Amino acid sequence: MKTKLLFWVAVLVGIGVLFSGQSPAKAGEIHSASGYKVLAPIRYGNLTVFPVVGQKAHDTGDFLTLDEGLRSGEVVVSEYGSIRPLIRRGPFRQIPDPAGGAQVNRLVLVNNAKRPLLLLAGEIVTGGKQDRVIGKDRLVPAESDPIDLSVFCVEPGRWVGTSSKFGAGYAGGVVPMAAPGVRSKAMADKDQTKVWAEVRKAQNEVVAGMAPAAPTAAVEVQSTSSYARVMDNKAVRKQVDSIAVPIENSYRGLMKQLRDQNALGVVVAVNGEIIWADMFASTDLLQKYWPKLVRSYASEAMVTRAKSKDVEERLAQAFLDNMEGKREVVESEPGLYRHTEITGEDFKAFELTSLLPKTGFDLHVAKIAE
Numbered sequence: 001m002k003t004k005l006l007f008w009v010a011v012l013v014g015i016g017v018l019f020s021g022q023s024p025a026k027a028g029e030i031h032s033a034s035g036y037k038v039l040a041p042i043r044y045g046n047l048t049v050f051p052v053v054g055q056k057a058h059d060t061g062d063f064l065t066l067d068e069g070l071r072s073g074e075v076v077v078s079e080y081g082s083i084r085p086l087i088r089r090g091p092f093r094q095i096p097d098p099a100g101g102a103q104v105n106r107l108v109l110v111n112n113a114k115r116p117l118l119l120l121a122g123e124i125v126t127g128g129k130q131d132r133v134i135g136k137d138r139l140v141p142a143e144s145d146p147i148d149l150s151v152f153c154v155e156p157g158r159w160v161g162t163s164s165k166f167g168a169g170y171a172g173g174v175v176p177m178a179a180p181g182v183r184s185k186a187m188a189d190k191d192q193t194k195v196w197a198e199v200r201k202a203q204n205e206v207v208a209g210m211a212p213a214a215p216t217a218a219v220e221v222q223s224t225s226s227y228a229r230v231m232d233n234k235a236v237r238k239q240v241d242s243i244a245v246p247i248e249n250s251y252r253g254l255m256k257q258l259r260d261q262n263a264l265g266v267v268v269a270v271n272g273e274i275i276w277a278d279m280f281a282s283t284d285l286l287q288k289y290w291p292k293l294v295r296s297y298a299s300e301a302m303v304t305r306a307k308s309k310d311v312e313e314r315l316a317q318a319f320l321d322n323m324e325g326k327r328e329v330v331e332s333e334p335g336l337y338r339h340t341e342i343t344g345e346d347f348k349a350f351e352l353t354s355l356l357p358k359t360g361f362d363l364h365v366a367k368i369a370e
Contacts, residue, residue, distance in 0.1 A: 034323060039052065039313075044243055045243055046304075047247065049266050049267075054265075057283060058359070060363065063285070063354075064113050064118065065118055066123055072113070075109065076112070077107055077109050079107065080148070106150065107125070107151050111141065115142050116139050116356060118364070119140065120134065121366070122183035122187070124175060131153070131228050133183075137352035154182065174291070177295070178296060180268070180368070182202065182227065184368050185197075187348075188370070240299055247297075248294045251266070258283075269311040272308050276367065277365070279320075281354075285364075320367070328343075337352060338355055339353075347370055351365050
């Protein structure tokens with residue numbers, strides 16, 4: 001009798017795990033090559049997101065995001081050469097020459113906060129002479145001297161100042177995140193022409209998708225050269241949210257359940273093809289970026305609609321585990337951060353490692369399928 005009871009308890013536990021779609025593995029019990037474990041996917045239309053848990057999470061409470069810095073006014077972004085900020089003493093002095101004038105691929109950033117600032121490639125700052133997208137992940141020290149920020153224009157056609165400083169985007173005062181197609185052209189290709197081409201492609205796809213049902217909105221979208229304004233259009237936001245909100249809410253709830261398992265990121269598939277992964281050092285950091293990340297993925301799904309197929313969990317795990325590259329390029333600011341670009345057979349990966357005291361861990365890892 002006791003044996004039968006134990007048997008049925010085991011069966012019921014197994015069924016519970018099967019229908020929850022989640023592995024019962026706990027933090028510290030992950031044995032994959034990457035130290036990450038892919039969980040059962042969340043699907044909506046042609047967008048699939050695989051939640052990922054990690055072997056270990058880190059304390060990231062001391063890091064400031066660009067959203068937080070711009071909202072508080074502690075972070076200032078300006079056109080190159082337009083300001084002569086206070087020069088502080090310290091080892092991180094990179095002073096732009098004000099006589100050089102504004103340039104398409106350069107901005108000046110000052111972090112006046114008492115916390116180091118985390119910048120992610122793909123974040124868009126709006127204003128100045130044209131909107132720009134940040135080209136690579138990096139850390140900016142607390143109370144920094146002005147730094148030269150490498151960027152790409154995502155507003156072809158405008159070179160007229162709308163404001164002296166850059167802001168936190170449009171809807172909700174949040175810094176927008178470019179869709180993976182645009183992010184990849186900035187991060188991997190590092191090519192302004194390809195960034196502009198991808199911006200125009202996204203705009204044309206949005207217009208084509210909207211024209212039959214919302215002709216007025218399609219005309220509005222077509223009339224602007226700003227990628228951020230295209231994605232902030234009310235009708236476009238509605239379409240993006242129709243994809244993003246169900247996934248955003250599903251994973252947000254899941255993150256609460258998985259906190260003790262270290263929910264750290266996602267693997268993303270569009271139209272049945274794995275395209276991207278974003279991994280963070282903590283669940284807290286992932287939660288801060290999640291709302292705009294999921295909208296960037298949804299934006300990609302919206303403009304690349306095709307016949308979709310289901311992606312298997314094992315393929316997402318294999319994508320995450322394969323980090324063996326043919327070439328690595330490392331840039332470093334001693335005592336602050338190390339940025340590693342890994343080029344593999346059919347992918348590129350980017351690791352941002354904090355070198356600040358008591359850290360030494362990866363703050364963000366992005367992987368692009370090629």
